[in-house]
Each structure stands twice: as C-alpha cells, then as structure tokens.
Amino acid sequence: MRISSSFALVLLFAAGLAWSVSAASCASIGSGCIRNSDCSSGQICLASTCQIDPGSIEPEEAGDAEASPLAESSALPSPIDSSDDAHEAAIPDPSVTVPSPDAKSSDVSSEAADAADVADAVDAADVPSESRPLDATTGD
Amino acid sequence: MTRLAVSLATVLVLMAIAPAARAQRLLLGGGVGLGTGLERSDVLQDRLFRRARTRIIVPFDLRVDEDTSQGIGLVGLFEVEPRVSLGAEVRYMRWIGSHFTGFVGVTSVLAPRTLVGVDVGIDFLIPLGKSGVGIFIEPSLAALPLGSDLPDDNVLLWGLLAVGMHADL
Numbered sequence: 017m018r019i020s021s022s023f024a025l026v027l028l029f030a031a032g033l034a035w036s037v038s039a040a041s042c043a044s045i046g047s048g049c050i051r052n053s054d055c056s057s058g059q060i061c062l063a064s065t066c067q068i069d070p071g072s073i074e075p076e077e078a079g080d081a082e083a084s085p086l087a088e089s090s091a092l093p094s095p096i097d098s099s100d101d102a103h104e105a106a107i108p109d110p111s112v113t114v115p116s117p118d119a120k121s122s123d124v125s126s127e128a129a130d131a132a133d134v135a136d137a138v139d140a141a142d143v144p145s146e147s148r149p150l151d152a153t154t155g156d
Numbered sequence: 157m158t159r160l161a162v163s164l165a166t167v168l169v170l171m172a173i174a175p176a177a178r179a180q181r182l183l184l185g186g187g188v189g190l191g192t193g194l195e196r197s198d199v200l201q202d203r204l205f206r207r208a209r210t211r212i213i214v215p216f217d218l219r220v221d222e223d224t225s226q227g228i229g230l231v232g233l234f235e236v237e238p239r240v241s242l243g244a245e246v247r248y249m250r251w252i253g254s255h256f257t258g259f260v261g262v263t264s265v266l267a268p269r270t271l272v273g274v275d276v277g278i279d280f281l282i283p284l285g286k287s288g289v290g291i292f293i294e295p296s297l298a299a300l301p302l303g304s305d306l307p308d309d310n311v312l313l314w315g316l317l318a319v320g321m322h323a324d325l
Contacts, residue, residue, distance in 0.1 A: 048200065048206070049199070049307075051197075052269055053239055
C-alpha cells in the first residue's frame with residue numbers, strides 16, 4: 017500500500033484541525049489544577065485549586081510560630097521581677113561583698129564627705145585665703 | 157605432541173571451511189515528535205476535559221529481523237508547556253502491515269513529581285520516499301493511577317495525539 021504525500025498532508029491537516037477544535041472547545045490549562053505539579057513549589061492541588069502544602073511546613077517552624085508569642089511575652093519584664101529589683105535596690109544586702117552600684121555610690125558619698133571635712137577645717141581656721149594678701153598689702 | 161598437533165590442525169580446518177552463521181540483526185528505528193491532547197481527572201469539576209500539556213516525544217523501536225512483527229519501544233517524554241517535566245515509556249509494539257503499529261506500554265512521568273500508568277495506542281506511519289523516513293501520527297490513551305503528582309489518588313486520563321518524523325536507523 018503506497019500512500020501519497022498529498023494524502024499524508026491531508027491527514028496531518030485533519031489531525032491539526034481536530035486538535036485545534038478540541039483545544040478551543042475544551043480547553044485552556046490555566047484555571048484549576050488536576051496535578052500537583054500544576055502548582056508552584058510548596059503548593060499542592062486540593063479541590064482543583066493550588067493550596068499551601070501542609071506537609072511542607074516543618075514541625076519546628078510550626079513550634080516556633082506557636083512559641084513566638086510566648087517568647088515575646090517572656091522577653092517583657094514581669095511585674096514580679098521589677099518589684100524584686102526595686103526591693104533589692106531599696107534594701108541592700110549587707111552580706112554582699114562584691115562591689116555594687118550601691119557600694120560605688122557609698123564611695124562617692126564618702127569622698128564627698130571627705131571634701132566637706134576639708135572645707136570645714138578651712139572654715140574652722142577662719143583664715144580666708146583671699147584676704148591675707150590683701151591685708152598684707154594694705155598693712156604695708 | 158603429535159596428538160595435540162593433529163587436534164589443532166583439525167580445529168583450524170573446521171573453522172576455516174565452516175560457513176558463517178547468519179546472526180540476528182537488530183532493526184532500530186527512532187524519531188521525534190510533538191504531541192498534546194486532552195486530560196481528565198475527577199479533580200476537574202467545572203468541565204469534563206482540559207488540554208493536556210504539550211510534549212516532545214522521542215520514540216525508539218527495536219526488533220530483530222527474524223521476527224519483524226513485534227518489538228520493544230522506548231520513548232522519552234518531555235512535557236514542555238505550560239509546565240516542564242520529564243518522563244519515559246516502555247512499549248510492547250506489534251507491527252500490523254507496513255504502516256500501522258499497535259502498542260501497549262507502561263508510561264511514566266519521573267520528575268519533578270511522579271506519575272505511573274498504562275497506555276495503548278497506534279502508530280500510523282506515512283513513508284516519505286524509500287529512504288526509511290516517514291511521518292508518524294500517534295493517537296493514544298493512557299490511564300495513570302499512581303504517583304505523587306496525583307492529588308487525592310485520583311486517576312488521570314490522557315487522550316493524546318502526537319505527530320513527528322520517524323526514520324529507520
């Protein structure tokens with residue numbers, strides 16, 4: 017059986033026409049999905065729509081997502097902690113030997129006290145340092 | 157020593173005068189084509205069919221000259237539009253005359269997700285001259301019930317039509 021080239025072309029034309037008609041009538045791929053690979057990465061086809069694959073979310077990420085509000089809340093200072101700090105600041109522990117801000121403040125206060133003592137001693141001598149040279153010049 | 161010499165001479169003579177046995181020859185054909193069609197799944201709710209992905213097929217057929225009525229086909233599948241995927245198919249082929257070939261096979265998509273199923277179809281070969289080159293037209297039906305590409309384990313049905321060039325290699 018010999019088939020002419022013209023007959024082959026007719027067959028090809030018929031096949032192309034059939035495909036065109038079917039493609040136009042039935043057909044666009046665009047809307048909906050029937051294969052998971054119709055969806056982008058991380059999505060699967062559920063009920064003809066692409067949805068985020070629940071299996072692609074790792075448990076650790078889910079745990080982090082659940083735990084993050086707790087983490088944020090724990091990051092905030094609690095009223096109990098702040099009251100303890102205030103309590104400790106108000107009543108220093110005498111048993112603590114490590115230098116503390118309180119100890120520094122006491123050092124500063126002692127230095128201030130020493131300066132006050134020097135000033136008192138100068139006052140007690142009752143000799144104004146500025147008046148002596150003046151008195152000496154006036155005396156001459 | 158004499159016995160060994162006679163034996164070797166006999167073997168050499170027999171090898172020299174023995175006619176060459178006719179070995180099986182492998183008949184190989186191959187081609188490339190472009191195809192698409194319609195596909196159906198129960199997931200598809202708003203209509204009955206949609207257009208299947210456009211694919212490039214690279215078929216090879218192998219048979220021996222002692223029995224040219226049947227052979228094995230290996231087909232590379234490359235879905236190219238609108239999504240890209242890679243697959244393969246193994247066929248049992250039966251030649252019906254010189255222009256028709258029927259086949260049944262196991263078809264698959266291997267990446268990026270998997271599909272496995274069976275298909276059946278015919279190849280209609282239109283020779284162009286006597287060079288062994290021709291045009292093939294291949295309608296086929298496939299049912300793919302297995303694979304990770306199927307949502308909710310629905311069976312995917314393909315009705316495909318491929319057209320391309322085929323040559324005897």
